[in-house]
Amino acid sequence: MLRITDVLMGCLFGDLMIDLNEFKKVTKILIEKEMQRIGLTHFQFFESKSKGKSWDWTSLTGPDKLIMLQHFDVTKFIAGDRGKKISLLWKEFFNLYQFLRKDSFSDSEINSFEINAKNWIKLFCEPTIGKSNSINQRRGMFNPTDITPYMHIFVFHIPEFLRKLQHKGLNMRQFSTSSIEKKNHLHVKLFFGGTTMGGGNNSNDNSVLHDILSFENRQLYYLMNDTSRCIKQRIIRPNP
Incomplete structure (x- = not known):
């Protein structure tokens, strides 16, 4: 407040x-x-x-x-x-x-x-x-x-x-709203910073709110299904 x-x-x-x-x-x-x-x-x-x-x-x-x-x-x-x-x-x-x-x-x-x-x-x-x-x-x-x-x-x-x-x-x-404030800070940083100023590339005609919710849904899906959220580079060597 x-x-x-x-x-x-x-x-x-x-x-x-x-x-x-x-x-x-x-x-x-x-x-x-x-x-x-x-x-x-x-x-x-x-x-x-x-x-x-x-x-x-x-x-x-x-x-x-x-x-x-x-x-x-x-x-x-x-x-x-x-x-x-x-x-x-x-x-x-x-x-x-x-x-x-x-x-x-x-x-x-x-x-x-x-x-x-x-x-x-x-x-x-x-x-x-x-x-x-x-x-x-x-x-x-x-x-x-x-x-x-x-x-x-x-x-x-x-x-x-x-x-x-x-x-x-x-x-x-x-009660505290600090966690909500932190979430808001992360969203602003992710969707309104640098190259995403103004909500980023809106070529798909989706609102920023839609993109934020889609991002959150993906994060929840990855968490619930124990899915890796990063790409690991692997070098496949051919058999001799």
């Missing part, structure tokens, strides 16, 4: 990169100093190699993301009501995530989590109010298209999972 933090960071930094010259000369330096203030001394921006005139930043580990959510002062960079709302988004997500780390939940706590999570996602995609470029216009937050599957699951499915786990005496801390 902490991957949602990457979305929150991306949305904030995207706002701040509207003026790239200002970002390069001033803003990125101030952000790096703020990261140092909260103990993330290794964080830095670097010019993107894939996005043209843009910037990427150091990936953070789970514990570092929690530190950033809790202590990074968004209002230093986004002024006014919008800055306060973005800061609230960060703090509220931190609180919701911490709730999921509990050992047990009551029905009322799960219901409260569900309400708070839905309010959180509503704030995330709060629309702009008023006529465009008018004095009374109130700028909204972020686009609904910025919502990722992780965010959808967090808001609309996690409460259901919590209720089912509660009845079995289990909790979220007993």
